[in-house]
Amino acid sequence: MADKGAGMTSAIVEKATTPFFSARAGNHTGLGLTASSHMVSTLKGKLFISSIPGA
Numbered sequence: 001m002a003d004k005g006a007g008m009t010s011a012i013v014e015k016a017t018t019p020f021f022s023a024r025a026g027n028h029t030g031l032g033l034t035a036s037s038h039m040v041s042t043l044k045g046k047l048f049i050s051s052i053p054g055a
Contacts, residue, residue, distance in 0.1 A: 008051040016049055 008016065008023065015021045017037040022030035033049075040047045 005051075007053040007055045008049075009053050013049050013051055017047070 012023050017033045018030075019034045020030040021034075022028040037047050
């Protein structure tokens with residue numbers, strides 16, 4: 001699956017699944033990737049996040 005975002009730095013990728021972390025401005029909960037990560041882990045899977053800034 002791919003998205004059309006602006007990409008993330010390696011520092012942001014490291015924090016991406018941390019509860020309540022959001023790199024976006026505004027009123028965001030920062031729970032989307034955290035919930036996804038926990039769901040994948042519960043199902044004995046692995047979540048890999050690969051991103052390049054500006055791509």
